[in-house]
Amino acid sequence: MTTTPPDPPHRPYLGAIDRTDRKKGRYELTSFFATPGALDGLLCDIVGHFSGKLPRVDAIVGLDALGFVVAGGLSALTGKPAILARKGGKLALADEDKASTGAFADYAVGREGAKALEIRRDLVRQGMRVIVVDEWIDTGTQMTAVVRLLESLGTEVVGIGTLHLSRSGRSAAADALWRDYDVFAANRSDEVQAQYEKEDEDRAGVTRPASSAA
Ligand SMILES: O=P(O)(O)OC[C@H]1O[C@H](OP(=O)(O)OP(=O)(O)O)[C@H](O)[C@@H]1O
């Protein structure tokens, strides 16, 4: 029988994540954004977490595609510009006018191949302080690639905001983000995530060795 752990009481919007299926290696999150109050709750928590830093933040950087919704919402709430890191090939600019992460292999590499993210160069300047947001951080590959790109352009990443960052031990890159940056991740509970992973595997009929059953 499936037992669903309770959501942390102060973050009821986590209940708006549809966990009934994980087809294509991911949860389908458009229903999160369609749930009244869910995005508001996440945005308020991100703003609350970074309230001390926000006066000295120059921009919010969002990752293509659902990270754009988070970045747009934060931009509207805070009055900070949104800088959108687009998937490779989408910016209608000459190569010299865009900065690219270079190809990376994220959670979907087996199905979709390598991806890259690109930023308009003239939106980023040396010494800028930014918060980077995405709706979901799984292996941490995309967020790490964008953070490194921003830093290579002389930008200081003062925070990362997201709905979900993978629990400790699942991905070295996600662990490094948690260790090295000021991260607000609404769903980063090792216990709750381990329970959800077990439920996902049970649905998929995966047999685990007894020692690895979380
Ligand atoms: O931690 P990672 O393994 O890098 O995965 C996280 C990223 O993967 C998903 O994006 P996807 O490229 O599927 O695009 P989408 O936002 O258009 O759904 C998700 O929205 C994150 O951006």
Ligand SMILES: Nc1ncnc2[nH]cnc12
């Ligand atoms: N929406 C999502 N759900 C689960 N794993 C993911 N990895 C990347 N995006 C994801």
